[in-house]
Amino acid sequence: MNNFELNKILAAVLVALLAAKVFDIAGNSLVAPVVKLKRDVLVVAIPEGGSAEHSVKEKALAAITPLLATANIANGEKSFKKCIQCHAIEKDKPHGIGPSLWGIVGRAIGSLSNYAYSSAMKEKASAIWDVEALNQFIHNPRKFVKGTKMTFMGIETDQERADLIAYLQKAAH
Numbered sequence: 001m002n003n004f005e006l007n008k009i010l011a012a013v014l015v016a017l018l019a020a021k022v023f024d025i026a027g028n029s030l031v032a033p034v035v036k037l038k039r040d041v042l043v044v045a046i047p048e049g050g051s052a053e054h055s056v057k058e059k060a061l062a063a064i065t066p067l068l069a070t071a072n073i074a075n076g077e078k079s080f081k082k083c084i085q086c087h088a089i090e091k092d093k094p095h096g097i098g099p100s101l102w103g104i105v106g107r108a109i110g111s112l113s114n115y116a117y118s119s120a121m122k123e124k125a126s127a128i129w130d131v132e133a134l135n136q137f138i139h140n141p142r143k144f145v146k147g148t149k150m151t152f153m154g155i156e157t158d159q160e161r162a163d164l165i166a167y168l169q170k171a172a173h
């Protein structure tokens, strides 16, 4: 009697497990398309996130021209103290460790015949030092001219570079 009841209980449990499995399989196949759809959405999302991160790393330096309109030349002159150990800025003053920067804005890159530029700087000689080129160079000299012999870390703050470039612009007149 006890054994019979135990068998009945075991049988009931087995039927229940079987039923659960059957419903499970049926359920899975029913919801399968929904799961697949969710996966597809994720697959699209991952490259998007990846490229966003990439563009942050490679973020281009913003143009300096808009900041120049309100740049402070007196502050630029103060910032030029960071350059003065190597660069003269007055007309007819001889080169220092670096070439004279008199009239630098609008001058061809590496173009003074009486200064010994690095070959890296000479390779850029077909371009002009416009305000945007100066902005890139002063922000990160070794990135803009790979292999330059100018050993200067660069100026991180946009406003400070704008002030300095406004001062350089003025130092040609």
Ligand code: HEC
Binding pocket: 079, 080, 082, 083, 084, 085, 086, 087, 097, 098, 099, 101, 104, 108, 109, 110, 111, 112, 116, 117, 118, 119, 120, 121, 129, 134, 137, 138, 147, 148, 149, 150, 151, 152, 155
């Ligand atoms: C430690 C010395 C040193 C300091 C500080 C320095 N420079 Fe230079 N700079 C150089 C040298 C050296 C060169 C020549 C680089 C070459 O030929 O690769 C140069 C080249 C340049 C040129 C290119 C000139 C041309 O005729 O093409 C510019 C522009 C310039 N520097 C701007 C600046 C500014 C602006 C600062 C200050 C924020 C500064 N430099 C600070 C040493 C320096």
